[in-house]
Amino acid sequence: MLAKVRRHRTHLSRLMNAHDATRLILGLLYLSRKAHAAPGAGVPTWSWLLSQPAGHGVGIRSAVSKCLGHWLPAADEQDADAGMMSVMPVPPSGSEGSLHALIQAIGSTQRVGPLLDQCLRDLSADQADGSHYFTPDDMARLMVGAAVPRDGHKVLDPVCGSGGLLVESHRYVRERVGLNPAMLLQGKEQHAHTSQVARMNFAVRGITAHVFPPGDSLAEPEPESHDIILANLPFNQRDWTQEVKAEQSTHKSALPVPADPRWPKEPPSRGSANSAWIQHIAHALAPAGRAVFLMADSVANSRQPVTRRLRERLLRGDLVECVIALPPRVIGHTKAPACLWVLNRDKSARPGWGVLDRREQVLFVNARRAFEPVPESRARRLGDKNTALILTTLAAWRGLSENGAAASPYNDAAGWSRSCSTDEIADRGYSLMPTSYAVEPPSPERDTRSRIEQLKLELGHQFDQMRDMELRLLKVLEEI
Template identity: 65%
Template sequence: MSDRGTHRGSARTEDSATREVYTEVRGHRARLSRLMNAHDAARLVIGLLYLSRTPHAAPGSSVPAWPWLRGLAADRGARLGPAVSRCLAHGLPETGAGLDDTGTRGGVPALPPGADDPLRGLILAISSVRKPGALLDLCLADLSAEQARGNHYFTPGDVARLMVGAAAPQDGHRLLDPVCGSGGLLVESHRYVQERIGLTPALTLRGKEQHAPTSQIARMNLAVRSIEARILPPGDSLAEPERDPYDIILANLPFNQHDWTPEGERGRGSGQRHPLPSDPRWPEEPPPRGSGNAAWIQHIAHALAPAGRAAFLMADSVAKSPQPATRRLRERLMRDDLVECVIALPPRVFGHTDATACLWVLNKDKRARRDWGTVDRRGHVLFINARRAFERVARSSARRLGDTHSERILDTLAAWRGTVADADATVPYLDEPGWSRSCTTEEIARRRHELMPTSYAAASPGLEHDTLSRIDRLKHELVEKLSRGHELESRLLDVLEEI
């Protein structure tokens, strides 16, 4: 057997072993969920996994650490609840609020009576894992599902791989995620560069998250994988411009964020149409108060370095809305030649909602240049219609993008840029009806600067008349109209406040 075959065989064995441990861990978590909040139980599992892989106490100190907890779990008569609470209180990274009055850190869930048996099972199962990254990914997916009803999900792995591949970070880059959630896009960026250079990347990774408990999860996620990154104190990234330029910005943005303005400006009525203070991020026109979409796009564009790139998820309405403010934003982006690619993603692959979204790719330097692409794409935008590029999850109504569809999207983008790794195998880019189309900024201007991929790379007539396609289209139109109605309601309230 070749070395590659041996490696694949060992990888399959490791994956199988991780799945077995995950099944065991999930069973113990389910038992805990009957005694406590399911969300807290999911966070508890991640906290224990973090404790098992990071040092927290110097030898000889009185601060409890994982070896002590593991030894206690082996004693069937020991009480584990107080011991686990003590270890988590001293070992978890800060939430951003610092230490409490007892000298312990926040974010420690209260453990109910009767939790000793599932806690013992969790500790022993986690101790048996050799490489915790895969198990951590599965546990983060569980936590994401628990909090998805509040629209606070984490970016799925296949979507994260697509976003990072579209932005294509390189060794030495400065990278920012201004809404980093669990830190998944930072982790994927590190993996992406490491696979290409075969060494530990010299990346400068920065992340910021508004919710303190989620910021804590991001710190744990990166620490377990031994990835050096700085998660900034919890806060609103839109509160002020970024101080430093970044080569790469990645973001799974909140859609249609109402009342996004800084705390000091909220609720202030001045009788002006745009009562926001002057800001270098919007030198021509401040974004509307009713939706943060325009603010996020301009925040990201302002923070890019001279040759910087960004990939972010954005609601469909921004790409096609006829509203004057949104249309003027698209016009400015076209005038500055910032938009490189817009990809229409399938519904329900990036969160637990039917709302559709696009992946936008910005690029401040679309010239042909070394270490990037062989084709000069100034004055052009690539549109990819991946609305139906999904696969169904077995025994579920859920969908996912899947690696096959992600790779097809990235291959199309690479051919358009001229960045195929094997120069001898480079295939010139050609438009593909129903899938992709390259357009000039002049054509886009004639269409009132619309940036909706489904308008440029429309599906074939046969597919359009297919029954399932018609049903999907009607569902999407209904969701969009409901979303649009909510946005108009927010704008109307803003106007009424200013009268």
């Protein structure tokens, strides 16, 4: 079935771009689960679509468009009459045969989950050039497992994409409570067509989640706090403030980042949104809230004053719980080295949580080499084994157990993990780079890798300086 659907997707991709072909198939999957009405209701349904004859002409294409136009979720859930056909591709001429075959294939299967997963992977690959990839399954399991959502939690993804992290949160809790979890899942997405994909993803899986109207999450603070925040953030996002965007359109002189409760001490850099995202997430956490997000390596060890002072404030507030250095090329279609950050507003031992008090301590995990090759590909992935190893290490450090079993003991492991006090981190210039703490035993290979890592950090620092100089130069030129 998967191979058959992929063949028809390939045919559609010759008539329209691959991204639109995949979204069209996602629309059919959505219709197979949602386009149902009482007989005589006078609306196009999935059963009606299944009954459409094969053949050429506009009949089947018109029927698909009519059904999608009636049933697709709106861009804004408060304006359901608007529909979403404006962002759904129209079936092209010549697609009649593939459309009919896809409808029959989808209608003949009881389990659309594997088809949905394949479509989302294909869609992620289709739009990789724009860096709009979706979070890989193993990375989603790692992020959710590190956040440990509970039944009843309020969970937010401010850059939700297809909604994969929220879907994984629902699965994680459902497996532990054995029932449909009573969670409030909320997602925000800037792009309308991706927001639509997220809504379809939740609907096909039968998951209740609220996707906000398309918009920029950084435009304003979150109006309420959340127990769990998960985010696969855009790296080194430039021109992120509304003021910068306005300046670019009007060519006005640069203005400072405006005052905001998210950054009461110091505004983030205008040239990169990295520190703005971290402060946005920290500000939205509940008193015992936890956040897990992906962040470019440079933020963990940059000597740029603004970034260094941000790390200092996070450590003084005892917010940082764990930083994990990830292997290169395992977070999607980017080669940028990255770390996984875990923030926790309450690291104390308490009922329902870990038995170890980890206040004023941070766990560093050096998982740079924890990857496996993807079969028949040059790509890499974390894989189930490495994901489980990282989560087991973090759970042992927290003193966290499941199913009533005693918590596993934690011990530092050379080259893998190390628990450090915030005082030691302060003595090291507030660096949060795991490879500087969980250091591998001496060896010629390790010395070479260490030198490469050092060169990468130095190059990242030079890039930071270049961005600052560019902003200063542009400001001077505007004033001339």
